[in-house]
Amino acid sequence: MTYLATRLAAVKPSASMAASMAAKALRAKGHDVIDLGLGEPDFATPPHIADAAHAAALRGETLYTPAAGTPALREAIAEKFRRENGLVCHADDVTVANGAKQIIFNALMATLNDGDEAILPAPYFVSYPEMVKLLGGVPVTPACGPETGFRLTPAQLEAAITPRSKWLFLNLPGNPSGAVYTMAELQALGAVLERHPQVLILSDEIYEHILFDGRTFTSFGAACPHLRDRTLIVNGVAKAYAMTGWRIGYAMGPAPLIRAMNTVQSQSVTSVAAPMQAAALAALTGPQDCIATFRSAYERRRDLVVAAIDAIPGLTLSPPEGAFYAYIGCAGLIGKRSPQGRHLTDDTAVADFLLHEAHVGTVPGAAYGLSPFFRISTATSDAILTEATARIARAVATLTAGDTE
Template identity: 85%
Template sequence: MSYLATRLAAVRPSASMAASMAAKALRATGVDVIDLGLGEPDFPTPPHIAEAAHRAALAGETLYTPAAGTPALRQAVAEKFRRENGLDYGPDDIVVANGAKQIIFNALMATLNDGDEAILPAPYFVSYPEMVKLLGGVPVTPVCVANTGFRLTPDVLEPAITPRTKWLFLNMPGNPSGAVYSTAELRALGEVLARHPQVLVLSDEIYEHILFDGREFVSFGKACPELRDRMLIVNGVAKAYAMTGWRVGYAAGPAALLKAMTTVQSQSVTSVAGPMQAAALAALTGPQDCIATFRQAFQRRRDLVVAGVAKIPGLTLSPPEGAFYAYIGCAGLIGRTTPQGRRLGTDADVTDYLLTSAHVAAVPGAAYGLSPFFRISTATSDAILTEAIARIARAVAALSPAKAA
């Protein structure tokens, strides 16, 4: 008899972590593998941020902090929302957790009852459905097709809502798609939500500073202020400041929800480590020039990958509008045969072939709820991306044509 909780049976490990682990295992055998599975900036954390954590540790800021976050950091987050997003929140409207993922987990833990539904527009971040299932909820995954820029539209949202709908998740810019929403597009979604007052909105805005081609970010909270009482704005320092490993996320939302989330946190991890919060404070209040520097590099890398993929027959990629991923269509490879005689039937077969033959790790689109695609991270150097695209091109060229039915 298994001693594991039955709720775990439906929950899958992180697909992006699995791809990275497979790459590491192959690399351990001496193979030169390019790991494009995980999405994290390859830049070092800016020195003034690391130094702030060092000073805090030396000053004795190593004890428990308030479960919701230090007053100084919550004040800085409130000022960030006001300064950058036009949102009027005070420090009491803010919670801090160990990364944006824990913010989301805490929110679901605090609100989901068995059978409650969460609408996760596909393609979605791999952890969304797994967290929903782990906490007794039911993922509802309407598809947002490529020719709409992978954006959720009112005609797709409306029929997905039922009396059991508890949450709608939005992620913008999107992981894996890079989709960005305009004010008008968000307003149109808000009009649908206004007809369904039971639906809470979780707007995951962790990639807000990574926008391309001169686009400007619009927070869902700014576009639809009338929904403020049922809206959770999620963000963090991981992506904008190259701080993925520091694990500091934050959110703004209604008092009752934040109180419940704080209770969850106080009875699980207690709080975020003091030096980590000091680092996040320095990120939000210190020099911001790193944001533009990183964004310029990410756009250059995006352009490099888009141009490279365009030269590979069988693959498609519209220029991502933000974030640092390429969600590459591979329908043109399905049905083709590898030099080893294996037919590629799914995007998982494609990524397995790329790993074993091209030695490039990618994540299959099935993990994001929309196939046939695969995701690569573009948050690495120009040289590595150039080599990865060249390897993918050679591997694709080695495939035999699909046989006629």
């Protein structure tokens, strides 16, 4: 349609949402489909959090709040950063938005000029490059495969930086790979960034509490405090507290950037709904036992999926170190054919095959900038994951060698 903005031509809808919608469409036709496309905890939000939102609404906390968030919530977030991450943080360093994605969008809206580059180590969260392109920027996507543990190396970072570089995005732990950086690895990246003062750092730490095998979390801000004046730490309550639908993200960063982001927010969505902010306040200041409970379940599910995939010829899976995804290598399936004649030419074709012939919804690695892989969410029950991986195994077993056309 000619009235649409030209900037939209380069932007794709969310691949994970598209995969989930495709699974739902097939289910609506009567098929028994397991949708592992969306990264969403299957746990209920803890009752004390929902009760706090209800009580706030009954108290009349239903009006506009400051664009940056309520003073009480911003102070609680500052205390969280001090307590859990060892960061020097005050309420004025904090902003609250409708999810971590809006935090990132606000930051890019406030800083990107046409042609500015954002370094997005691949595999990356599907929305990063699309937001960059939507706001006139250029994604630069160094490939960080299994040989580096899906982590960006200092040499790769140095090679990716140009005079147009504006941002480096890090995701700790990574979606979709589950990769976790050590303190030393973050400091090595920081040493490169010291030589390039024009580069801002966005550290997306939304999965910080979902770590496996006894690992401890290190925030980029704690590893490289000398880069604080150009570092934005992004987080939220969605993953740690099973609150994806409550839409509360937050960040801490340098004062000029936080002020600019608040200006963007004030002229777009105004503020976050007040009862939702009351819920987030209860999450951060109330009982924290749910975090350990959820993490333990995610680790058990990780182990279940790793064992199941390891038994399927043609598939590989490096055990995720955190988050709740499995980024499954499918190079061994490329070139094969299904009994129905599907030729698996790439990981998009593999995901299509698994949806239509195994009835398991997945997201192809192409959406994350690194192929050939596909991602499944492990944030669902043991029984569902057992059935899903069994379906994948049965479907893969039907494949035969393809022809050479």
